[in-house]
Amino acid sequence: MKARRPLAFSLHEIVARLGGELIGPGTVAIRQVAPLDTAGPDELSFLTGGKYRRLLESTRAAAVILGRDHRDSTERPRIVCDNPYAYLARVSALLNPAEPVAAGIHPSAAVHATATVASTASVGPCAAVDAGATIGARCVIDAGCVIGRNSIIGDDSRLHANVVIYPDCRVGARGILHSGVVIGGDGFGIAEEDGRWLKVPQIGRAIIGDDVEIGANTTVDRGALGDTVIEEGVKLDNLIQIAHNVVIGAHTAIAACAGIAGSARIGRGCRIGGAAMIHGHIEICDGTVVGAGTMVRKSITEPGIYDGFFPCLPHREWMKNLAHFNRLHELAETVRELEARMAAMEGKPK
Amino acid sequence: MKARRPLAFSLHEIVARLGGELIGPGTVAIRQVAPLDTAGPDELSFLTGGKYRRLLESTRAAAVILGRDHRDSTERPRIVCDNPYAYLARVSALLNPAEPVAAGIHPSAAVHATATVASTASVGPCAAVDAGATIGARCVIDAGCVIGRNSIIGDDSRLHANVVIYPDCRVGARGILHSGVVIGGDGFGIAEEDGRWLKVPQIGRAIIGDDVEIGANTTVDRGALGDTVIEEGVKLDNLIQIAHNVVIGAHTAIAACAGIAGSARIGRGCRIGGAAMIHGHIEICDGTVVGAGTMVRKSITEPGIYDGFFPCLPHREWMKNLAHFNRLHELAETVRELEARMAAMEGKPK
């Protein structure tokens, strides 16, 4: 069941707009996209790898999006293209345009007299826009959002309900910030003095580039002295922590529950898995892939795939292995000693 | 010190309502429940295992809830029952009823003209209920909550302050959603194309069954194509991430800081420990227990207890073991070579 009533496009219209090679009749009306196993006769499905290929036979889909290597895997009506998943994204955007939001400021919103809100922007119920803040053209600031003093939201950005932007921060154009996101909170800067903690004022900003999407309840702290920077095209999932003075390079994607500690620099085009933890003051080079649940403690200077997770085992088996882990040093010593004794018996020096 | 002034019930009244066997005088007035070590003479305490049995002697509690196996562990007034912890839950609910909330819509709330709010429901200050949304009978929607277009909140549910429900989602009856919960935010669906990320529209919904409780700042994403489903009776703790198209089976409980990646299916009656991470596109069978901090990367098809945490060691000891872990492959090779040399010396083929 789909959340939104879709428009309809013929396969001809779709190919005319998005490219790709249409094989089969082009007049059938497509109302939605769907997986192979649940698609109905007015839905367009897709195959993004070989894994679900067997479903091509049984699907009820009107047509299927396929990569060139699967061109002949079915007789069904199909669109053949270079990148089926990207094609799916485009078709789905065509069929499921964002619900239009009327421009204007809800009467319950509190917009400061010195704030600038574009006439084409929408500010929802009980949202607050503080002094000197700027809301760009066609922005949607949903209910309960709070935009701090002098912060700037770029054109065509959408802040879902209850997002908070602290003062003096900047969000680029076409941003999507999901509910509960906090941009520009103070970084964790504390100096010890006589067993107590002094707060180090966090005087930098949080700067978010264009085309960035940030998932629900993710936090991006402002910088301690310089700025925290999320470059253009970065995609962050939910419940991620980005600490002060971190730099995330353009077009990097980070999955949920990850944490990036202070002053870490993540390169461009990286992929960081869920629940991965990146230590502070290290650099990760462009194009690095970090596996889920991996802790990175040292800089990575060679692009590649890095892992450090522990998969689970049945409890008893795990405990057996774990016991040996805790005696691993001893085990290594035993092996070294055995080597020596063996060499002695063999009459040759080790 | 307790947060709320309790009512008083005699032990007779408690047993009459909740069952169990009363041993001792039944007239004493019980005003609150409390642990054995802090309970006072108008409080009812409990023993849920053997661990705190020694406290039975010194407690000042008016009476104690005990399991059948501890029936004779004390001379004190006591209620003997099958499940002391469940009994405690019921007595506490009796003594600490939820503070009544007056029905009605606060004048500062923004309820759309096409939304339906039951006359017995309460909508708090600065809450927003969007077009076509439905708020069921006796619901409490606290201050700052935002209910999206066409979403439905079932009867007797309570949304604590600042909860966000995106459009087209559904929360069942008797739900409890704590502050900062976000239901139905977009899943992390991105398609790579020429080193950039295209957003894959998330057109499914998030569907929450009856009797579900969700802890503070937990996020449940909407589905990419189909729906994300939390079945009835599921209990989620704080700061949990539930990704798109996940299905959580009925009566499963998940502790704080856990993450469930996209399209994972968790069975019914499972228990997932805190900070556990479940990979995407896998299935975990009914009745599985996953230990805290465990990463599950493959489907689990046999119910049981699964673990994969690493407990901590003093820094120096840990570093010593860790060094060997990083040479574990080498160590295994050495052992294999020793086996061969030993066999050669013994004159038998390995």
Next chain:
Amino acid sequence: MKARRPLAFSLHEIVARLGGELIGPGTVAIRQVAPLDTAGPDELSFLTGGKYRRLLESTRAAAVILGRDHRDSTERPRIVCDNPYAYLARVSALLNPAEPVAAGIHPSAAVHATATVASTASVGPCAAVDAGATIGARCVIDAGCVIGRNSIIGDDSRLHANVVIYPDCRVGARGILHSGVVIGGDGFGIAEEDGRWLKVPQIGRAIIGDDVEIGANTTVDRGALGDTVIEEGVKLDNLIQIAHNVVIGAHTAIAACAGIAGSARIGRGCRIGGAAMIHGHIEICDGTVVGAGTMVRKSITEPGIYDGFFPCLPHREWMKNLAHFNRLHELAETVRELEARMAAMEGKPK
């Protein structure tokens, strides 16, 4: 680039207020603090360890804060003191005072008739203060905050936008709570009965001491029976979970993404690394340091540094080691058997 236009102080004025030994001319005007590599001629920089010492030569900073051991590491104007990082914190606070916030209740805020708000406090747009709550002198309650029934916020505390305080809780004086913080949500108390979960009412409170700072989207649950307690001077980073009945000792600092399970007691002056997980019902003694990503499953009774993280390796290397980890028990058995065979060959009993 700095977020705020700073005041200016001469080095003379700074040393007069904050102490330290000034070496060099004292008349230069200082407008901001900055790292050695980016500081300009009206900025004061600092050296907190030996690592960046080489930058002392090339910096354009007007002057530098140094520890006594680096007194003669440069010819530049300098302030020599015992604790350069703490000194930096104080200078920065001097140069970057908090933006003043006008006292008063915003007309869109909903303050209950029986709540008490100090005349010097500020309550922002669309904030809600419920019945019987108390807001202390000079507090700033930002937009969208919700203060529950009978809760108390101590003098000079600041709650950034969209913080939620549940009923009957207490925040001490000079607290700083960042956006999305939830204090006093129900703990995860559930009792199993016939395969279903009964809610155990959470009747304790959450009590936060003086001078506590809590990062964005961190959650502190109320107690199940007794209270959850965060003692004075504790500093919590973002996205941390503090479960019911936890006690965090004074002046302990906890980094982002950590989780503290129910009834754990953390001592005073501890440092808990990011993403560390502390199991329930254990105690960690005063002055303990727990490394990032470490899971603590047993009480720690000796202060010291404890670790349990796994650093990452290139994927292929990791997989090779991991395979052996899963056969570690077998490997240990092989070593034991080799020892026995070797001893037999040597003619001595093992």
